[in-house]
Amino acid sequence: MSVHVYERVLQLLEAEGIKTLFGIPDPSFFNMFIRAEQRGWQVIAPHHEEAGAFMAEGLWRMTGTPGVVVGNQGPGVANLVPAAINAAKENAPVIFIGGQRAQIAAQRVRRGRIQYTHQYRYFEEAVKYVGVIQYPEQTDEIIREAFRQALSGTPGPVYIEIPMNAMQAELGELPPPAAPEQYRLVHQPANQQAIDAAAELIRRAQMPLLLIGQGAFTARAHDALAVLAHNLQSPVIHTYPVSSFLAGVEDRTFPCGFSPAGVEAIVNSDLVIAIGTEIGEPVHHGVAGHWAKGNTGRQWIHVESDPLSIGVNRHIDVPLVGDLRDIVPQLNAALKDTPRQRANAVDRWIEMHAEFKTAQRLAAPSGQDLIHPARLMVEATGAIPKDAVFVRDGGATSIYTWTYSQVSPKDSIWNQNFGHLGTGLPYAIGAQLAVGNDRRVVLISGDSAFLFHTSELETAVRKNLPVICIVASDYAWGVEVRGYRGMVGENSPETEAHWGKQVRLDKVAEGYGAHGEFVEREEDIAPAIARALASGKPAVIQIPIDPVANARDVPGHEEYSTWYNDFFY
Structure with missing residues (x-):
């Protein structure tokens, strides 16, 4: 027909x-x-x-x-x-x-x-x-x-x-x-000679580490990567803070530059296996910042599907050109008969990172009239389901998660390369469609970013997609306020709303038929999240936060600012 x-x-x-x-x-x-x-x-x-x-x-x-x-x-x-x-x-x-x-x-x-x-x-x-x-x-x-x-x-x-x-x-x-x-190339394994060369480098390495980018997770290669991480018994470095985590290696996964343990692991490494990453500015192209310290003669293996990307940002000793979904299993097969013992230094870094996270959690200001954004992150991320899909949106809000998040999500979604605000709620809806009723999707967003596409709450209600939206509300363009004040002084009318004219996003949510919560005390954050989850509906939990702290106290700003530096060219 x-x-x-x-x-x-x-x-x-x-x-x-x-x-x-x-x-x-x-x-x-x-x-x-x-x-x-x-x-x-x-x-x-x-x-x-x-x-x-x-x-x-x-x-x-x-x-x-x-x-x-x-x-x-x-x-x-x-x-x-x-x-x-x-x-x-x-x-x-x-x-x-x-x-x-x-x-x-x-x-x-x-x-x-x-x-x-x-x-x-x-x-x-x-x-x-x-x-x-x-x-x-x-x-x-x-x-x-x-x-x-x-x-x-x-x-x-x-x-x-x-x-x-x-x-x-x-x-x-x-x-x-x-x-x-x-009609198209579906599988793209690396050639066996390159796999053999990479396996030999790994066997000889005393202190290897895995450098994992978001591409490794969007390829849905979690399981194969977890096997590789187990074979290597090495630290895992995220190219961006609070990315997706591999099962069984959460304790030895560190953000690049935002953890003392991560910095030490980089400085002491003698081999880097980079997978799913462009080796871009957030890791200083692998040549500057932390990479310019310690064992600067370390060797590199890069798994990359585009041959034109090999060697552009830094020299690569063994390029593995192809699809990481094919190449990582190839590496696992080549290494399966030569298991590694974990180095004592890795155990020390695990302990160091755990102590660092505990210190950061305890340092989050508590008991203030307006909730400090660091305390919001501690309380909120400590209350979301362990298997939740973790979505982030906003400037200062996303950056606060880097230091204070209490979860190690299997799946973390963030608009990390372009920084386009307003992606959070639509990303969450798409993710909830993907996981169905098996898992919950939780978004943490700043209010300015959330307001880009608030109307999509109706889409979530209409399609019975129970996304949970935790909205940190400073009623301002939080991270922009910092820059504005640094340039022209305290008065920044175009970046800040009047505190007495707060938008009640919880009421907006209820108007769409979603569940709404308005939380003004830190001890009420976890119970509000529990009620939202129990409702089985899309939900908005609005939490007013200290706008001064949200602009002034952004953690890790010194490291983050180096991403825009051309000092290593």
Whole structure:
């Protein structure tokens, strides 16, 4: 039987394991939405296309399968552009699909074309591939090329435009869509010679360490990485503070630069195995900061899918080019017969880090009229479920979690490369769709970041997604206040709201049909979280915090500020 283009697109997406569609219905996509629901898809209509794209990215982060979002011609597509830029910086293979007027509009010389612009040009700078289905017969090849580009080398977003005349066109009888391995590279192991060289370096090393970036976790390679960490018996260094943790090695996982134990582990290392990381500015490209101390002759193994990335930021002794999901099992197989003994220094660093975390927890100011943000983090993260998906948003709020978080989450989601505020609630919704009812998703956000997409609380209520949102409210652009005051003095009217005009986000949540809590005492934080979890509903727990401390006392600011320093070039 013949099929329409909109249904063929769904078939091609299903071949890639996709059955969730984000987007706001419009005539361009009415038939696609209806057929998707008939085929058993989850169809999620957000209140803003940008938020829908962040939801798609959140789903990808928890599944390893690209998320798909559509935008309707004109303003709908325009709303997707910031999210596409963000996805590019986050190396997220989000599939953006844009509707467009019939292709005849592209060549008209008459003025006044409603909602028509050259949309694809918006995306050309940001995404890895732009394809316009001008002719229905191109549908398969353009969709396949989009996936080929999105998932080859460094992952990234792509944009596909489908004009109305092509979307509604009827194709002839077609064969079933090809499986991914029939048209693109699915597995990419490293060559055996490189694996053997890496294994030999590891065997000879006295003090190896694993440097793990967020890419290792978005690849959903937790289990294989945990086996490697067990084989190495080494410290694990997070490229960003409070990333996802590997099961069984939580006690010897340290943030780069934000823990004395992590610094000592770096300084004393003689071999670094870098996986899922660009070796970027937060780790000083592996050549400066802490890496310029101690054993500066340490050797490096880098697992990287893009061969053009090898050796750019620093010299790599053994590059392992390929997909980490293939390469890490290769390393595990090569090392399985040569188990390592844990060095005494690692046990000392474990104890040192535990003492550091205890000292930080005890140092969090307590008993103040306004809750100190450090105390909020201690109380809140100590009360969330141990298996929760931990989502963060905001400037100062996210930075406070680096020092004071009491959880070691298997999955932690943060907009770490681009720093786009407002991703938290949409990420949380996408993550909750991924885990279903098996786990809870908990967001900790600043109020300014949370207000970007508060309307998506209604989406969570409508779809019965019980995300918990803990909102630290200083009624200001917290971390920006610090910079503003440092530049022009105490008066910063554009970054701070009037304290007497607080927005009651808990009441906003209740208006959407969610659970709301307003907490003004630190001892009430944990009980409020327990009630929110028990409600089984989306929830907002609003906690007013000390705005002066939120701007002035941001922990680790000295280390964080070095990320923007060009001192090592």
